[in-house]
Amino acid sequence: xxxxxxxxxxxxxxxxxxxxxxxxxxxxxxxxxxxxxxxxxxxxxxxxxxxxxxxxxxxxxxxxxxxxxxxxxxxxxxxxxxxxxxxxxxxxxxxxxxxxxxxxxxxxxxxxxxxxxxxxxxxxxxxxxxxxxxxxxxxxxxxxxxxxxxxxxxxxxxxxxxxxxxxxxxxxxxxxxxxxxxxxxxxxxxxxxxxxxxxxxxxxxxxxxxxxxxxxxxxxxxxxxxxxxxxxxxxxxxxxxxxxxxxxxxxxxxxxxxxxxxxxxxxxxxxxxxxxxxxxxxxxxxxxxxxxxxxxxxxxxxxxxxxxxxxxxxxxxxxxxxxxxx
Numbered sequence: 215x216x217x218x219x220x221x222x223x224x225x226x227x228x229x230x231x232x233x234x235x236x237x238x239x240x241x242x243x244x245x246x247x248x249x250x251x252x253x254x255x256x257x258x259x260x261x262x263x264x265x266x267x268x269x270x271x272x273x274x275x276x277x278x279x280x281x282x283x284x285x286x287x288x289x290x291x292x293x294x295x296x297x298x299x300x301x302x303x304x305x306x307x308x309x310x311x312x313x314x315x316x317x318x319x320x321x322x323x324x325x326x327x328x329x330x331x332x333x334x335x336x337x338x339x340x341x342x343x344x345x346x347x348x349x350x351x352x353x354x355x356x357x358x359x360x361x362x363x364x365x366x367x368x369x370x371x372x373x374x375x376x377x378x379x380x381x382x383x384x385x386x387x388x389x390x391x392x393x394x395x396x397x398x399x400x401x402x403x404x405x406x407x408x409x410x411x412x413x414x415x416x417x418x419x420x421x422x423x424x425x426x427x428x429x430x431x432x433x434x435x436x437x438x439x440x441x442x443x444x445x446x447x448x449x450x451x452x453x454x455x456x457x458x459x460x461x462x463x464x465x466x467x468x469x470x471x472x473x474x475x476x477x478x479x480x481x482x483x484x485x486x487x488x489x490x491x492x493x494x495x496x497x498x499x500x501x502x503x504x505x506x507x508x509x510x511x512x513x514x515x516x517x518x519x520x521x522x523x524x525x526x527x528x529x530x531x532x533x534x535x536x537x538x539x540x
Contacts, residue, residue, distance in 0.1 A: 247328075247526060247529060247530050247533065248533075249325055249329070251526075251529050251533075252321075252324060252325040252328055252526065253321040253322070253324075253325045254321070254525075254529075255324065255522050255525040255526045255529065256320045256321035256322070256323060256324030256325055256522055257317040257318065257320055257321035258521065258522075258525055259320055259324065259517075259518045259519070259521035259522035259525065260316040260317055260319060260320025260321070260323075260518060261313055261316065261317050261320075262517055262518070262521050263316075263320075263513075263514045263515070263517040263518035263521065264309070264312050264313070264316045264514065265306075265309065265313075266513060266514065266517055267510040267513050267514045268305065268306045268308075268309045268312065269293060269305035269306065270506055270509060270510040271312070271376075271510060271514075272305065272306075272307060272308060272309075272376045273289050273292055273293055273506065274289075274503040274506045274507060274510065275373060275376045275377060275468055276292065276376065276377055277289065277292075277502055277503045277506075278464070278465050278468040278469070278502060278503050279373075279377050279468050279469055279472040281493060281494060283498060283502075284498070284502045284503050284505075284506075286505065286506070289503075289506055293305060300380075304380075307375065307376065307380065308372055308373075308375035308376035310385075310386065311368065311371050311372035311375045311386050311389070312372050314368055314371075314372075314386055315365055315368030315369050315371070315372050318361075318364070318365050318368070319361045319362070319364075319365040319368075319369075320361070320518065320522075322357075322360060322361040322364055322365070323357045323358055323360070323361035323417070324357070324522050326356070326357045326360045326361065327353055327354060327357035327421060330352075330353040330356045330357055331345060331353045334349040334352060334353055335349075337349075344425070344429045345425070347422070347426075350421070350422045350425050350426065351418040351419070351421075351422040352418070353421060354417045354418040354419070354420060354421025354422055354425075355413075355414045355415075355417050355418035357417055357421065358413040358414070358416060358417020358418070358420075358421075359410060359413055359414060359417070361413075361417075362409055362410060362413045363410070366402075366403060366406055366409060367390075367402040367403065369409070369471070370393075370401075370402050370403070370404065370405070370471050371386055371389045371390060371393075371402075373468055373471040373472055374389050374393070374471070374472060375389060377472050390402070404470050404471060404473070405466070405467035405468070405469075405470035405471045407483060408463045408466040408467040408470065408483050408486075409463075409467045411463050411483075412460040412463030412464055412467065413460070415456070415459050415460045416456045416457060416459065416460035417456070418456075419452075419455055419456040419459055419460075420452045420453060420455070420456035420457075420515060421452070422452075423448075423451060423452035423455050423456065424448050424449055424451075424452040424515075424519055427448040427451060427452070428440060428448060431444065431448070439527065442520055442524060445516070445519060445520035445523055445524070446516040446517070446520045447516070448516075448519070449512070449515045449516030449517070449518065449519035449520055450512035450513065450515065450516035451512070452515055452516075452519065453511040453512045453513075453514060453515025453516060454508060454511060454512045456511075456515070457507050457508075457511040457515075458504065458507075458508075461500070461501060461504050461507060462487075462500035462501065465490065465499070465500055465501075465502060465503075466480075466483055466486045466487060466490070466500075469486050469490065470483075470486055487500070
């Protein structure tokens with residue numbers, strides 16, 4: 215009997231050590247959404263957002279690549295004339311190319327943003343917490359740059375389809391083939407440099423603003439998750455600030471992308487800037503269509519960010535409850 219008691223007491227510390235080594239319940243329930251699911255959420259968010267504002271986006275591009283003066287009246291007249299001439303679906307011309315581009319772009323951007331936040335959070339000692347301002351900006355810039363680098367030719371194709379008649383390019387593959395044959399493969403990357411230079415401040419400021427507003431919201435309301443309409447408002451503010459800051463480079467890249475079909479000879483960033491300013495001025499040239507961007511930009515970013523967050527949280531709950539098996 216004494217031997218049994220002694221043996222039990224000898225084994226007790228091991229059992230206690232085993233129990234104490236288990237993670238707390240809050241850590242055991244912690245779960246990070248797999249990269250594939252994050253990609254799917256990003257693709258869906260981008261598709262929904264771009265489809266909603268496709269007619270306004272197409273109209274903005276047409277004005278960006280022309281010397282015609284922009285005004286709200288002229289913009290809506292263009293939309294009306296396109297509808298009367300070619301029908302309602304003409305307002306979504308190029309949207310198929312947009313989907314082919316924006317779904318991988320948004321998927322890569324949102325997924326890589328999550329990954330960059332984890333890496334920077336670990337580096338700066340903020341793992342699982344809101345990042346400080348500079349790393350918050352850096353995570354957004356890196357995410358946008360990564361997505362732009364991997365999907366740029368699709369953006370070029372989309373711009374070409376938006377500004378040309380449907381007789382010129384029958385589908386996405388036709389655009390790729392014709393540009394490669396008539397203008398060379400390098401043309402698919404024309405405007406790449408101003409795109410990257412524009413993406414760095416745009417993505418950085420946009421993600422920074424959205425994440426900052428969510429952080430301030432949590433601190434003020436003590437709620438961990440904003441309501442859907444609050445997400446829309448945060449995304450709209452982020453899009454308004456981000457697009458306004460990088461808009462001139464957006465005009466430059468559109469001019470360079472469509473030079474082959476508009477008869478222009480835009481070859482370099484500085485040359486394009488100089489020609490636009492000389493012919494059209496700073497405000498009417500480099501900021502042409504910005505007022506329309508103030509309408510469509512906040513809508514697109516707000517819808518995109520809120521859609522991503524909602525679908526991301528939904529899938530996260532399914533994983534946590536064991537709905538998906540690994």
